[in-house]
Amino acid sequence: MAERTTIQSSGFANVSHEGTITGFRVRLRQPNYRGLRLSLIEGIDVTVGDTTYPAESNCLMLDGAAYTHAQMAEEIATRWPVGVCADVHVPAPGGLQPGVHDVAVTLRLRHPYFPPQFQPVFVRDQRHITIIR
């Protein structure tokens, strides 16, 4: 089953394309109590150390499919189920150094049943996770 934290230990790794490291990924447990239509996720920012990688450039890998920030905004049929993990892919040429990193994520969620002044809701997590190599 998933780790209790939103940010998961496993899955944190550099990502390569044709032999070149183009970025990294962070695995997240779905942080809400009900399945989230992707259109209700207004963005996922990732911060590693002092560097923030803004939501607009990140994409979500869910069940084998990749969703860009723009695609998520219009994706009303696909849901990120509760208890399921998905990977946020972050473009970062050269990736991250092997070692323990201080990683933070902020998800901006829209709950239509919350009053307008609480839109979006910010869901945050921060912890140390490790790039092994």
Add this chain to the structure above:
Amino acid sequence: MAERTTIQSSGFANVSHEGTITGFRVRLRQPNYRGLRLSLIEGIDVTVGDTTYPAESNCLMLDGAAYTHAQMAEEIATRWPVGVCADVHVPAPGGLQPGVHDVAVTLRLRHPYFPPQFQPVFVRDQRHITIIR
């Protein structure tokens, strides 16, 4: 999956025989890191509030079969697997009152690979659990 504690919340209940409450049961997660031959369990004492119900009268319900204290001592083929729960049945005419109880268990385990002076090892747990009715 099982609760992390040895003593489980679910399973705590009075036990009846032919319409009369004859005792109660407490559900335990197997507390060791490897499957336990029943013969390596030298006894399971149960304490509720100020009353201790000694191992010699208790029996273990594992996978549908009941093992008395004496039977466990000779049972070398049957193991209580890791991650599996079993119920300790405690004779107590009238059972326990509905409510939250302070329950403690002590398992006496024999680890043949531990030095003789550490035989048996006492594994203890204590927590509040509830008889619903």
Add this chain to the structure above:
Amino acid sequence: MSGFQYGVSLYSYTDDFGTVMDLEEALEHAADTGATGIEILGETHVAAYPEPSSAWVDHWHATIDRLGMRPTNMASWVDTRVTLTHTMTEEEGAAQIMQDLRLAHRLGFAFIRPKFGVVDEELTPHPIWRGAVARALDLAAQLDIVILPEIHAPTPIRHPVTEGYVDFIQKTGTKHFGLMIDTGIFQDRPLTHWGGGITDEIRKGALSFLNGIAVPVEHLIDVIQYVPFIQAKFHHIDETLHDHHIPWDRLVPMLKKLNYNGFLSSEYEGERAPWVAIEQVRRQHCLIRKLEAEYDAAHAQENAHG
């Protein structure tokens, strides 16, 4: 003497679900309380919602039967502001409700609770609610499922939102729309334990909500005829069986007096440390059963002396 029916909402095990328990284990914990009613959240607990596989549905029924339980309510959402640029029409809202009615029917549920998007901090539902529900009423009747919006803090019983629902029932004369009471509206002390995903932003903005809106239990008299189902919201019951927030000692006698014999479906929303919910739900069942037995015993004496 008729009595309460006891149920559990799997919402109680939020955060445990998928980290320390799967669906079958959650159902087993619920059944172990002696409860017979099981409430779920469609989008949470139905794998591949809204289209579970036949194998999943078969296993659902087999498990529920094995545990001697029956499905009560399935929570549903009408996400009116479904994208940043589009708000659902009445037709789209009705389609969502009808999809959930069909799924609920497939799984054997008696009720669905649509949660509509809101337009203000009074939690006024988006005005499409009326047209969306109206379009779904025939299907609800055909499947014999009752649609129940939830009366949830900070919305009390005596409030335009609740009155709007009652007005709809009276005007349409439908038997397939009613009210669900969430017992959080009776909370009369500030929250010390909360598991509803609060953030600092919300805490600052919603203090009165967290302090409890303390609806008098007598207000149930106004609406009980429309209430076939109650979510027994709670946040913390300690080892002396004292609930720190919800006045069960006043609520249970009032419900008994009103001859409520529907379900009380546990909805634990307290500390979200792993496994804590299992024991908390058990304590709530023990507490409410004790209060019900006390009321019954007192009334049996009254009757004997009467």
Add this chain to the structure above:
Amino acid sequence: MSGFQYGVSLYSYTDDFGTVMDLEEALEHAADTGATGIEILGETHVAAYPEPSSAWVDHWHATIDRLGMRPTNMASWVDTRVTLTHTMTEEEGAAQIMQDLRLAHRLGFAFIRPKFGVVDEELTPHPIWRGAVARALDLAAQLDIVILPEIHAPTPIRHPVTEGYVDFIQKTGTKHFGLMIDTGIFQDRPLTHWGGGITDEIRKGALSFLNGIAVPVEHLIDVIQYVPFIQAKFHHIDETLHDHHIPWDRLVPMLKKLNYNGFLSSEYEGERAPWVAIEQVRRQHCLIRKLEAEYDAAHAQENAHG
């Protein structure tokens, strides 16, 4: 340049197993480290041990293959004092070992580690060990599995117990019996984090063990020829990649110098809070891989300059 092989023992996830992860999830966490070797405890991780179903065995192989891993060692126990009134004979000990050899073969393991009951606080194995192993050697050779007793604190390398095992190897000339080193013998600072199920009784009686027996890493020279497998025991690695107890900065260069190219199989035995082990194992792999890469880089320069 040959190098270490990286593995994970599922012992690392003790207490997580069955509470927050099942076998397949444990294997996936191990594989996600980049490890290729998987070590299990027979009595813990094999469902219906010692006789798993064919379906279980098929799924085991399918999962291991899917993850690109291979089975390394299966831990085994010879419970000499099997009841309060009976101690295993040599024949009974041999039967236990042969049962585990057959199971290990069925699951594709290269090693088994029998843990014998002991007779004193020096952890001297019960004297049946020699006859029991001798009787099992032919089967081990036939299945090509190596039997490896574990050199585990408080027993150091230069000690009659270890010498007894070496004597057995030399006298029998067998290739199917060797030594497994548990890196806990190199622990040179007191334990601050321990997950081995310590009790107050043991803590009082075993202080020197908890302080670390600090075997000099040079002692590996004596026995490395008999060591095809190492359990990389550890207890806590902090977020600066500092191990609080095991001197990897001395141990890794020594193993490299000795051309050790077997597995280092992570054996986390620290704080048993849920999920902590997952991250701890990852940190150990990161740390040892860094130290190995540093050694390799330094040697590549030496060679270039040589």
